[in-house]
Amino acid sequence: MGLIEAIILAVLAASTPLLLAATGELVTERAGVLNLGVEGMMIVGAACGFGGAWLSGSIIIGALCGIVAGVLMSLIFALMALGLAVNQVATGLALTILGVGLSGLIGARFVGEKISPAPHLYIPGLTDIPLVGRILFGEDAFVYLSLALVAGVWFFLYRTRAGLILRAAGDNHASAHALGYPVLRIRMFAVMFGGACAGLAGAYLPLAYTPFFIPGMTAGRGWIALALVVFASWLPGRLVIGAYLFGAVTILQLHAQGWGVGVPSQLMSALPYLATVIVLVLISRARTGGSTAPAALGTVFVPDR
Amino acid sequence: MKKILIAATAAMLATGAGLFGASAADKLKVGFIYLGPVGDLGWTYQHDLGRLTMLKEFGDKVETTFLENVSEGPDSERSIEQLARAGNKLIFTTSFGYMEPTLKVAKKYPNVHFEHATGYKRDKNMSTYSGRFYEGRYIQGIIAAKMSKAGVLGYIASFPIPEVISGINATMLGAQTINPNIKVKIIWANTWFDPGKEADAAKALIDQGADVIMQHTDSPAPMQIASERGKLAFGQDSEMIKFGPKTQLTSIMDNWGPYYIERVKAELDGTWKSEDFWGGLKSKIVVMAPYTNMPDDVKKLAEETEAAITEGKLLPFKCPVIGQDGKEVECKGGTHLDDGQVLGMNFYVKGIDDKIPGK
Numbered sequence: 001m002g003l004i005e006a007i008i009l010a011v012l013a014a015s016t017p018l019l020l021a022a023t024g025e026l027v028t029e030r031a032g033v034l035n036l037g038v039e040g041m042m043i044v045g046a047a048c049g050f051g052g053a054w055l056s057g058s059i060i061i062g063a064l065c066g067i068v069a070g071v072l073m074s075l076i077f078a079l080m081a082l083g084l085a086v087n088q089v090a091t092g093l094a095l096t097i098l099g100v101g102l103s104g105l106i107g108a109r110f111v112g113e114k115i116s117p118a119p120h121l122y123i124p125g126l127t128d129i130p131l132v133g134r135i136l137f138g139e140d141a142f143v144y145l146s147l148a149l150v151a152g153v154w155f156f157l158y159r160t161r162a163g164l165i166l167r168a169a170g171d172n173h174a175s176a177h178a179l180g181y182p183v184l185r186i187r188m189f190a191v192m193f194g195g196a197c198a199g200l201a202g203a204y205l206p207l208a209y210t211p212f213f214i215p216g217m218t219a220g221r222g223w224i225a226l227a228l229v230v231f232a233s234w235l236p237g238r239l240v241i242g243a244y245l246f247g248a249v250t251i252l253q254l255h256a257q258g259w260g261v262g263v264p265s266q267l268m269s270a271l272p273y274l275a276t277v278i279v280l281v282l283i284s285r286a287r288t289g290g291s292t293a294p295a296a297l298g299t300v301f302v303p304d305r
Numbered sequence: 306m307k308k309i310l311i312a313a314t315a316a317m318l319a320t321g322a323g324l325f326g327a328s329a330a331d332k333l334k335v336g337f338i339y340l341g342p343v344g345d346l347g348w349t350y351q352h353d354l355g356r357l358t359m360l361k362e363f364g365d366k367v368e369t370t371f372l373e374n375v376s377e378g379p380d381s382e383r384s385i386e387q388l389a390r391a392g393n394k395l396i397f398t399t400s401f402g403y404m405e406p407t408l409k410v411a412k413k414y415p416n417v418h419f420e421h422a423t424g425y426k427r428d429k430n431m432s433t434y435s436g437r438f439y440e441g442r443y444i445q446g447i448i449a450a451k452m453s454k455a456g457v458l459g460y461i462a463s464f465p466i467p468e469v470i471s472g473i474n475a476t477m478l479g480a481q482t483i484n485p486n487i488k489v490k491i492i493w494a495n496t497w498f499d500p501g502k503e504a505d506a507a508k509a510l511i512d513q514g515a516d517v518i519m520q521h522t523d524s525p526a527p528m529q530i531a532s533e534r535g536k537l538a539f540g541q542d543s544e545m546i547k548f549g550p551k552t553q554l555t556s557i558m559d560n561w562g563p564y565y566i567e568r569v570k571a572e573l574d575g576t577w578k579s580e581d582f583w584g585g586l587k588s589k590i591v592v593m594a595p596y597t598n599m600p601d602d603v604k605k606l607a608e609e610t611e612a613a614i615t616e617g618k619l620l621p622f623k624c625p626v627i628g629q630d631g632k633e634v635e636c637k638g639g640t641h642l643d644d645g646q647v648l649g650m651n652f653y654v655k656g657i658d659d660k661i662p663g664k
Contacts, residue, residue, distance in 0.1 A: 006512040014505055100374075104342055111344040114529070114548060210500040210526040212548065215342035216374065217524075219499040250502070254509040257492045258459075265465075265493035265662040 007251055008135050012143050013209055015247030017042075017201040019146045021225035022232070022239050023153055024197020029229055030157060031190030032170035033081065034298035036092025039222025040099020041073040041195050042202030043215075047107035049203025050213035054110055059118045062207050063142075063200060070199015071192050073099060078191045082184050085300045096222070104215040117211040118142060140208045142200075147240070149197070154236040166190060170294035173301040183301055198222065231280050233292040238283075242276070249275050333395070333573055335359075336388035337371040338381065340400040341498050347523030347542040348497065348559070349373065352399045352422075355561030362566045366573065377402025382409055389414045395572045397565070398422065400497075401466060407431060418577050420568060423468055425648055427579055434564055437585030438468070439475035439647065440614045441557035441593055443621035444607055445539050446479025448554050448596070449517040450487050451603045452537055458489045459515030461506045461522055463497050465662050469521050471650040475621045476519065477657055479610075490515050491659050500526040511536055517554075528552060537598065544594050555607070556594035563589055583644060586615045622647060627655040 021038050028035050048069035053062025073095060081091045118140040121127065126137040157163040168176040169186045177183050201221070206213045224246065232238035253268040337356055341349035356369055370393060375384045381403050388396050389410055397420045398407045404424035411419045411431040419431040427433055449458050458480065462469050473491065480487040490513055492506045499522075507518050507527035511534050518531045518538040525548040531538035532549035540546065540556025564582065571577040584590035593611055596604045613619035624636035629652065637643040653661060 003512055006508070010505055010508050010512075014501065017501075104344065108344060112346060112547065117533075205501060210504045210524070210529060212500075212525060212529065214346060214500060214524055215344050216498065217500045219496070219501060221501070251505055251509065254492050254502075254506050255513065258490045258509050258513045258515075260490075260659050266495060269493070269495040 002131075005131065005134060007255060009139065010251045011244065011247045012135070012139050014250055015243045016143050016146050017204045017209065017221055018225050018228060018246060019150065019240065019243035020142075020201035020204060021198045021222060022228040022243060023146070023150050023236070024194035024201070025225055026229050026232065026234060026236060026239060027153055027157075027166070027197075028190045028194035029297055030170045030234060030294055031166050031187045032173055032294050032296040032299065032301070033187050033191055033194075034088045034092065035074070035077055035081075035095070035191060035194055036089060036226065037073065037077055037095025037099065037222075038194075038198050038225050039218060039220065040096035040102075041070045041198035042099075042205075042222045042225075043103040043218045044073050044099045044106065045070045045199030045202030046205050046217055047103035047110070047202075047213060049199070050113075050115070050206035051106065051110050053115050053207055054113055057115075059115075059207050062115075063203050066199040066203025066207075067196045068199070070195040070197070070202065072195070073199070074191045074195020077195070078188045081300075082187055082191070085302050088298050088300070100216065107213045107215055110213045111215070112212075114212045115207075118208040142204050142208055150236050150240055157236065167294070170296055173296045173299070177301070177303055183303065187301070198225075201225070227276060230293075231276055231283075233283060234294060235292070242279075245279070246272050246276060332366060332368040333363075333569065334391070334393040335367055335369045335569060335572075336391070336393035336396040337369065338375050338384055338388070338396070338398045338400075338403060339371055339373040340375065340377065340402075341523065342373050343371070345498060345523055346525060346545070349399070349523075351542050351559040352397075352561055355559075355565045358562030359565035359569055363569060363573070367569060375403075379406060382406035385410045385419075386413070389417045394418060395420065395569065395577070401468065418572060427581060429579055432568075432580045432582065434568075434580075434582040434584075435468070436559055436590040437583060438557055438559075438591055439471045439621055440585045441591050442472045442475040443479035443614065444593065444610050445519060445555065445557070446476035446481075447483055447610055448599060448603060448607050449476070449519065449537075449539075450480035450483035451606065452554065452599060453484075453487070453517045455514055455516045456484060456487055457513075457515045458487065459507070459510030459513075459518045460489050460491045461503060461510070461518070461520040461527055462491055462493045463522050464495065465493065465651075465664075467648055467650045470653070470661060471622075471647050472521055473657065474626075474650065474654045477654055478621060478626070481656055485656075487656070489657055489659075491657075493662055494522050496522065498523045500524040503527050504530050507531060507538075508534075525549075540594060546594065546597065551598060553594070554598055555596050558592045558594055560590055560592045583648075586611060587617070629653045629655055629657060631655060 045066035049062045049066030052065025077095050080086045081088045123137045127133045169183045173183045228242045231242040249272040253271050339349040343353040372384045375381050395418045399422045401423045407419050407421045411428050421433050423435045424433050494502050503522050504526040507530035516536050518527050520527045520541045525545045528538045528545045528549040532552040538552050540553050546553040596607050620641040622642040626634045628634050
């Protein structure tokens with residue numbers, strides 16, 4: 001295995017949890033809901049995902065447990081922020097704090113256990129293709145699933161009527177409501193989708209990335225996913241670029257240190273964040289005609305009866 | 306994101322009946338501030354083991370409270386003060402980054418005794434304590450040089466502070482006694498704990514040709530990556546052999562129990578005074594995990610080295626120590642570098658082909 005191939009494989013693995021979580025949050029935000037609880041949903045997904053896999057011996061059951069846990073967490077958010085019209089920012093932050101504590105509680109009995117990680121795919125013929133085979137056909141299934149998910153989300157948002165309605169709810173909830181669309185129900189499904197993705201992203205960590213559970217193992221990846229949605233200016237295609245760019249800079253800075261490039265490691269560690277900020281500035285400068293954020297993002301909607 | 310867990314809850318419930326008789330106020334209250342979660346299987350986990358060992362020793366004479374996930378820096382001041390205000394008479398702050406906040410709170414609460422781990426600032430009511438982890442690193446260096454086929458070691462470092470730098474130097478000094486041309490690749494993770502990033506760093510080191518991985522970060526992720534790739538590795542802080550049964554060579558384990566017992570005893574007896582404690586293999590603060598996955602001759606060599614360091618016959622930083630610039634480092638301890646030089650170490654020894662970040 002060549003060094004470049006090894007680096008690309010590491011980038012794929014590092015980017016996948018970010019891409020999964022960010023894809024869910026993108027749909028949530030497109031429906032006009034800002035859920036800052038991604039980190040909390042992820043870490044609970046990690047705890048439950050590992051627990052499920054450890055108890056059942058099946059990675060797929062683990063992943064499903066992670067998804068269900070994420071959805072349950074997101075329902076708490078939906079109840080507060082949509083049902084009771086509580087401030088979304090505060091609710092999201094509370095959800096993160098809750099998730100960090102809850103995951104420690106759930107995961108306590110799994111700490112120190114280990115599982116065999118999700119297997120890498122092997123398709124005879126295809127995986128053996130030199131150079132690209134391992135990259136295109138030889139990672140774990142989550143990697144390709146995350147890309148398929150982004151493609152699916154893009155298709156849903158821009159090629160289906162339901163996607164159009166979801167975006168309408170996010171851009172102008174009053175109009176969507178006036179046209180007879182159930183804004184709150186649409187938003188609830190969007191929040192649940194976000195929770196499912198965050199739960200799966202969290203579960204990816206102990207199921208495939210580092211196959212054990214330790215409290216706090218998401219280490220801020222949920223926050224990065226949130227930033228990536230803004231970075232991508234709420235467009236699924238750009239989300240892929242953003243996630244892989246972030247993953248690539250993260251991995252490359254580690255390699256640069258190993259090669260002994262004479263740049264302080266503190267600066268190196270900050271590079272992924274710097275790169276994100278710079279690209280963000282460039283995108284917003286290149287754009288004409290205001291923000292691309294969903295117009296009703298983060299606003300509370302209470303239907304008049 | 307700070308989570309507060311009152312460890313004493315269970316103890317209080319258990320002694321609930323006793324509240325009517327002997328009051329809980331008779332008990333000595335001891336507080337702990339932890340950097341990570343108690344389940345990190347590394348640094349914080351070992352401190353908590355020490356706390357539990359101490360509790361077992363004193364039974365119901367002592368009551369403990371701990372705050373976990375307390376981030377370093379100014380933010381920790383509130384947590385430390387919270388413990389002081391809650392009536393804890395002895396407070397252990399268990400990470401380097403709590404140094405200034407501990408000092409500040411100590412000045413504010415002159416009647417409370419503080420113990421800060423791995424720092425160098427003391428006061429009338431503030432002690433410091435640490436482990437001579439570099440002694441273990443020296444042994445690891447010898448093992449690593451014996452076991453590495455490529456002659457390239459991979460080192461995942463956390464922050465460029467003296468403790469970490471002296472660990473890298475001790476490793477290399479040990480390794481050079483076996484193979485003078487040994488190379489080390491160092492990656493700074495700039496975090497103590499991020500399993501994903503530690504795993505990525507381990508992958509990068511292995512992809513670049515290192516075949517023995519050592520870490521100064523806290524999670525077992527690097528061990529697991531090394532195991533996956535069929536390389537060798539050293540654990541950190543605690544026993545990690547579960548994550549690499551065919552991978553772990555040994556692990557430097559922090560064993561704080563004896564120290565916590567000694568200090569709490571002093572507090573109970575009223576003989577506590579500000580001290581600077583720095584114990585190693587001899588005082589059993591630093592303990593080596595069993596030597597595994599190596600041939601008998603390497604194991605024997607490791608055991609002999611451990612015995613020699615324990616008896617004081619072998620000093621990892623014995624003079625002459627040659628710096629990266631090829632010049633001899635001033636020998637303040639007579640035959641070896643003195644403690645101050647090790648505690649403040651900010652240079653690499655000859656043979657490390659890298660620069661300390663930010664220097």
